[in-house]
Amino acid sequence: MEANPDEPHGAAVVADGFGLKGPRGWAFRGIGFEAEPGSLVAIEGPSGTGRTCLLLALTGRMKAQEGHAEVAGHPLPRRMAAVRRISALGPVPGVSDLDPAFTVAEHLRERTLLQRRFDGSLKALLRRPAERSADARARIDEALAAAGLDLSTLPKGDRTSVRDLERLEALRLSIALALIGRPRLLALDDTDLKLSDADRAEAWALLRSVAASGITVLAVCSEAPEDALRVSTATRTPVAPAEKSPAPKSPAEAAEAPEATEATEATEATEATEAEPTAAGDDTATTANTEKTAHTANTEQTEETAQTEKTAHTEKGEADALAEAGRA
Template sequence: MDGVEIAARGLSVRGARGPVFENVDVQVPPGGLLVVHGTARSGRTSLLLALSGRMRLNAGTVRIGPYTVPSQARKAAALVTVARAEPAVALEERLRVGELMSERCWTSRAVTRQGIRDAASAVGLELDERLLVEELTALDQTRLALALALAGRPAALVIDDVDAGCTDEQRRQAWQAVALAHEQGCTVLAGALQEPPPQGEPVELVSLPQLSAHRLPPAVTTDAHRLPPVVTAEPRKAIAE
């Protein structure tokens, strides 16, 4: 599969309680890897959904391949598969693995059960179709989400909560699974509570504060002085060996 470039300028999203994030600039080359990390309610998941063309913007634009959001949002979003971004996209814990596989094949004609098995093997998951999702470890739930998404050979893939619920060792292996997914050639946008472990080559990161206002120096009061962070992700960088 071939990755797709994702570029954003001046992204801002506001909710009922104020800004979720403001003035974010991001550029991810085709086949690149971007990691967004931050605490709960930092805007991490919202930013990932915005970069996938699935979040209503208050300001700014996103370009996914040749398509621009918001004017071509549907075509842009079609290039990106969201593996997990809770609560919008999540694995149903009371379904069996085999049921999720059937559901994925039903919702996408490009996906086959063998394709899912191959993708699971690529990210280090031994599939047991009889298990309930809730019986899987946090690590294997991440691997399963990646496999179900990769089976459709997307141009870009979003996976949030990479390290949620993981022990230190599981966290390391979860990032290995992300790296293995990335090696398949698609552009990967990943989200986590913490930075990836310092193994292998460094990855460019977007670090979100708990509140977007934390980006601004205390003395700054005018929009003219709000300088957006610019983050560029290098293509095909490994996170872990």
């Protein structure tokens, strides 16, 4: 069946209250955005906030437990297999790493064979060897051009090992390999990792050109460019009012509460013991001040411990969810 020429090549991506939970907590939660076909979407946030898990969930590689998302009209997580067929992964550490011992030519040949074996139609498999070779060469040339990777500029041409590539060259190769399958959605992790300012600008220019060709791009980064659609994993959607627990007091409020109570108690004690010796009054004031200081210190220590446990809980949830995706 031929594709409708009026249908956009890229995939629209919609998420509403999207969340993924691992064995030890939420990797990400409360994600919501809308991206048109051919958009450049930057998933930004600090490390450990679920950026990679969100990327894998939106490409059908991890199963979300909360909210709703759609990619090209395919609902997630119900139609994860359909989303995987129209999406491709660029560099994602631990999932789609390049083999440092392979040459560029070996990577390209391997990806072409996998594409033909698992994603090709039965009609394509029955074509003559010469036709299959010509199609494979055309796909490779098209992908290399789109990724801006000129093999003639590499130290040993297409026989250059991955371990000898610069970071930006390796990024271009990963994107080229992903584009061989002609996906509607391209996803890549750590876009700006270990890149100089000049290389970072080139990387974003490359992704803009891929998006301009009609392919929707999801890119994880530490800092998004101004012209990208920003999705932050550091922002959480508040829990429904029925599920909310009393909001914890800030250190200032927690300190003020015992001060007010103890001030009232001190006033009452003073009025009741005006006739007592001055020495007794001094002892009472000293005791009240000591109890107030200990109470304030305990309150601040409790809040600091709770914040630390919350951060560790979130990072463990993301790590466990990512480990499960690797085993799948």
